[in-house]
Amino acid sequence: MVSLAQLNRHIDDLHSEDDTKEAILSWLRRTQRRVAAPFTRAAQKTSETLTSLTLDRITQPIAAGVGVVPPTFELNPNGTPTGGIREELTREMGGAGESDPGVETPINRGHWQREGANDVCASAGCGKSLGMRNGKHNCRRCGRLYCDAHSSYQMRLTTDARHDPVNGHWHRTCGSCFEGRDGYRDTSGVIRNRTRTFLQLRKVHIDRLHLESNKLEKRLDKVNFGAPFLGAIKPLPIRLPTLIYLCILFEFAAIDQTVVTWEDDSSATACPICNKGFRALVNRKHHCRLCGRVICGAEECSSIVPLHASEAADERHPDRVGEIRACRDCNSIVFRRRADRLDKPTTSPVVKAYQAISTCRARVEQVLPKFNEQLMILSSQVEIKLEDSAYLLAQKHRKSLMDYFAELDRLSKQIKALPAKSSDTRRIQENISLSTLQFLQTHMFTLRLMPNAGRRAPAPQTVVISSSPSSPAPPKPKRAAEPPKRPLSPGTQAELDVLEEQRRQVEGFIDEAVRRRKLEDAAMLRESLMELEDEIERRRAGGR
């Protein structure tokens, strides 16, 4: 019989690779070589590895040991733990399995879970029995036993089974160790905070600005000092001869000039702000009284600034004592602080109402978990008595929650009804009311889980309480028709509260439905609303 090697040689010599059959053969040959190669190498290594074999490795039964990765067989040491052909071959080769573990970098096995007869995979929800079929592997890190699929992860571990991405060697681990590495599930990306640089840059600029503005404010004060006289002269009933008037004006110009040296008229050819050239009549020259530059009189370059008796006085004080011309730059600098003051947020009714909403929300978020906790306690009891402390406490929380919800609803309606000056304000108000509605929808449903005293509580397992908006609404305990009216006021009152609450909610839904043009929904809801109102009426009558 020809050996495979002989056949190979024959093929190499006589058949060139030009037809498909030939190609298949060459492929087979290459595969065969690939499969066989590790074993020749393994044979060479067997002697070395046998010597390095330690006792605890032998305790590892072969049945479980076959799955142990022989990493050096792979080009790449972190090969997915071998399954398939190589492992089967290893098993066929019998003793070879024993020598394999020797090539894995040594790792501490003290923490490994001892193998028993009926091991199951430690992965949550897997529970496969471990053995030949499903494999049986210790996670090298946590030491627990896993099946093939749940231990097919690789990470770098040190010899004492700690995770070390730099100096560790590749080892088989379980999914939870793999994913439990620091930062593996991290979804927060990098954030670079540039605030400090920004503030530093701004500070330099602002400091300069402060200096400038102080200087200009001083000048303004000085100009101001002269202005009242001029202001007094102007409205004088007697018509002063023009010449005298001009003289006085000229005099004051002189005062102004003591404040700041005026730029020479003749040297200025164009306005430094708009760059338009000066002309004798069309574009006249003016002096900024604060910086002394020559500027043009165009609206965007300079303006007449009203002067008040004192800058510290009430800014809305109507007494104007005079006016000066100031260029745009000076104007913005010197009045920066005042503009700041004027712009301060006024306490608009929206802000006030919104603050109230925020506090209400915060309270709800405080009380609701307490209430839910009591509910949990109640739902675990079979019989609920009226004087039960948990029941009373729950009742109390519920009452306060109801108050908050009612308040929220009122506030949201109030905000919506506020007059809006512009489309932006309107949008804000609508959005606030919408979000309050959302808040109510997501937080109100547990209120209805309140069991009635004296009645059998619903089976505990049906009640899942969650206040997070994302979680689906929990299954509601089934309640048949409302219990018969009780003459006692707390019960009736509570029921009325519930009904009122629902009515409000349904009204909200109707608005919403109409807005979204879902008219059939709205019609259905309206019907229900009427029903609800009837019910409330009946109860009111009964209560009294």
Add this chain to the structure above:
Amino acid sequence: MDVIKSVQTYITKMFGEVNGMKVLLLDADTTPIISMVMTQSQLLSREVYLIDRADNKQREKLRHLKCICFLRPTGESIQALVEELREPCYGDYYLYFSNTLKKSALERLAEVDEQEVVREVQEHYADFLAVNPDLFSLSLAAPADPIFSENSATWDTRTLTRTAEGVLAALLALKKKPLVRYEKTSVLGKKLAAEIVYQIQQEGPLFDFRRTDTPPILLVMDRRNDPVTPLLNQWTYQAMVHELIGIQNARVDLSVVPDVRPELKEVVLSIDTDPFYKKNMFLNLGDLGMNIKTYVSEYQSKHRSTQSIESIADMKKFVEDYPEFRKLSGNVTKHVTLVGELSRLVGKQGLMEIGELEQGLAVAENHAADLKLLRQMIERTNIPEDSKVRLVLLYALRYERSQSNSIGALKELLLRSGVSEKKVGLVDLLLQYAGADQRVEDIFSNQDVFSRTKKVFEGLKGVENVYTQHTPRLVQVLQEMMKGKLKDQLYPFVEGGTRDKPQDIIVFMVGGATYAEAREVSKLNASTPGVRIILGGTTIHNSASFLREMSDSVARWTGKSSDTRSPLPERLRTVRT
């Protein structure tokens, strides 16, 4: 690694720092970024009551609001912000930029903030559109953002910058400092890879992450190496909607659908808020049909229970379920409309037959039969022109090198059947754009004996579904990479290298990814424990947008394109004569 979660975390952090009533200012780039991952009501629950564009000049002064600006640091946005800060409309400003802010821009902002309204300046690198948890797009497509400038080896400078910034942002958002690999034949890929490595080195401290067991890999690929995938009709939900109707920023325009209800003119397909979509986005039309049936009946049973409101208890139950019910009702109508429209289009355009031939052309060598079928298809009148052209394109790609191909004859046939010359011209353009000379590997496995044999063996595995036989080339590349067998010669590293099998892979497709590839990536993610893959692309193509991009690109090259030597016209001439 979940790009949607990453972007959401960024946004949550932005809003988390500020209490009270907020206004959100966005620009043209950041608006889609936010709208892809957040709904209006999620924003409302974070106290954002007003959303506006930063460059809107008609905003009202509302000093009691706090302003959050999320902007891409482009020249226009900075300018808009400068003007805003000069005359601030709102009380406090919290500035968040979606990418690195230049020092000069920061200085400019500091200078105009004379009223000291800015409280915070941060960079949050959410500078990409998170489409799926493992798919992101930069939304850069020709003609608005062309990839090429004057020839096939030159990037358009602006697009290159934007692309590099986008990829870097994705890396920062995912906290990865990868080794970068690229396809050897792709000049553009090499350029981008080098640019990214350079930028990572420039921004050293930003990329200072915890050491990982094995470095993550960023693989830059080129669409031109796989022109087949975007040309095929798709049969899975997400890909099909994009191919037949079109998904733009997670929104689907249904206004062309006959008898559509007014509120369904535009629908949103969001994985985050639509559990049905999340569950079914990768299913093929058949399975989807089944699921939608159960979905509808589930809805109907709920609906019936709500219809019979007789007692107050029913009423209460209804009110309790109402928000959920309403959500469900909207969702059911949406998906029924969508799937209805899909199956209508499939029927109307004869897509089943076309799809079969397409798949045949894409996966198997069968010249005579293919040609015969193709001729029949072209002569039929109920098949849309575009489909005919696409079939010829696929034929041309497969049999480009075959001696006996009849590309010329098919083109003439197309012309005779009334297809415009411009569309027929696409055939030549495509071969110029992504013909065999341009591609790195033999995607059809028909050029040498070895690959043919491999094909034979693969063929033995059997075919599951005749419409989904073709697997994108990306899959093969990724599988080899996961085994650590991707050849260094064909996919060189820009710097460094590793022999380890990668655990985190980010693939970026220059020239646009497809939803078909996204599906494969998601499948690989689910089936390979310990490996996480994210796919990105300059855009997400369907066949129409791919052909648009392609013809635009080739039009840019021609005239100056000396390097794209194409032996093709010569050969075509000989074929014709």
